[in-house]
Amino acid sequence: MSELNSKQWFTEIFQPSGSAFSLKIHQKLTEVQSPFQHIEIYQTTDFGNLMVIDGCTMVSTRENFLYHEMMSHPALFTHPNPKNVVIIGGGDCGTLREVLKHRSVESVYQIDIDEQVTRLAEQYFPELCASNQDPRAFIMFDDGIKFMQETAAESVDVIIVDSTDPVGPGEGLFNRAFYQSCLQALKPGGILVQQSESPLIHMALLNDMRQAMKDAGFAALQTLNFPQMIYPSGWWTCTMASKDMVFAGFRRDDVMDAELETDYYNADIHQAALALPNFMRRQLVG
Numbered sequence: 001m002s003e004l005n006s007k008q009w010f011t012e013i014f015q016p017s018g019s020a021f022s023l024k025i026h027q028k029l030t031e032v033q034s035p036f037q038h039i040e041i042y043q044t045t046d047f048g049n050l051m052v053i054d055g056c057t058m059v060s061t062r063e064n065f066l067y068h069e070m071m072s073h074p075a076l077f078t079h080p081n082p083k084n085v086v087i088i089g090g091g092d093c094g095t096l097r098e099v100l101k102h103r104s105v106e107s108v109y110q111i112d113i114d115e116q117v118t119r120l121a122e123q124y125f126p127e128l129c130a131s132n133q134d135p136r137a138f139i140m141f142d143d144g145i146k147f148m149q150e151t152a153a154e155s156v157d158v159i160i161v162d163s164t165d166p167v168g169p170g171e172g173l174f175n176r177a178f179y180q181s182c183l184q185a186l187k188p189g190g191i192l193v194q195q196s197e198s199p200l201i202h203m204a205l206l207n208d209m210r211q212a213m214k215d216a217g218f219a220a221l222q223t224l225n226f227p228q229m230i231y232p233s234g235w236w237t238c239t240m241a242s243k244d245m246v247f248a249g250f251r252r253d254d255v256m257d258a259e260l261e262t263d264y265y266n267a268d269i270h271q272a273a274l275a276l277p278n279f280m281r282r283q284l285v286g
Helices: 065-076 094-099 115-124 145-149 168-173 176-185 203-216 252-258 267-273 278-285
Strands: 010-015 019-033 036-044 048-053 054-062 086-090 106-110 137-141 156-161 185-194 220-227 235-242
Touching: 010 048, 010 054, 010 065, 010 203, 010 220, 019 048, 019 054, 019 094, 019 115, 036 115, 048 115, 054 278, 065 156, 065 185, 065 220, 065 235, 065 252, 065 267, 086 145, 094 106, 094 156, 106 145, 106 168, 145 176, 156 176, 168 176, 176 185, 176 203, 203 220, 203 235, 203 278, 220 267, 252 267
Parallel strands: 086 106, 086 156, 106 137, 156 185
Antiparallel strands: 010 019, 019 036, 036 048, 048 054, 185 235, 220 235
């Protein structure tokens, strides 16, 4: 196989799994070194714009709906009546947009440490920021770990941790101490959901997350599968943690009645995402 020309292709090399992913590009549109990370925006030939952070693909115009919809709707339709939501991370604002589609939601606080992610999303992914002016939305640029430590006890219904990988700014969002802060902030019946990487190549990390959630005191865990083409392996997960209740399905009738404008999520997709392959059943802890 011939080498890909770096002027024509963006390539993310994932050394731990001996794999790589490439998208053909027209040009690099911009790059910014923030106080926290290096952010690049590319114009691709077939996937619209592409955001890359510290060399890792984050979001593209073409397929971001897969991630944003699955990070938000399953948790919100599992909770009986979500009103107050916190998003940790999520600076591209796509998850915020999905959360605000729920009429029951009264407030959403989005806390991302890096303002540059949001400013670049406003410029290059304006469709993701379409709901930023919703009066229920409160966008803050601060340390999410600190924010959760200072959040009033039993004041939040759903916490969505829409973070980067557990390195750099995202490293502290994957441990017992952070999960204990989330547990304290959740109301009875509250749910935490966090992106939990690829089960195919990150099983050890996924299990470490689940164990830390259990150690923090969460009563039940549920990992959902979904496709995510531009991430390593093309297969991603999110993991939900219930504060004090066993998971007992989701509000399927409400999903059917909600008439949400989604491209991937629906009641059947939600149900299917709960099914675990045999290797995950054997290997998952908690």
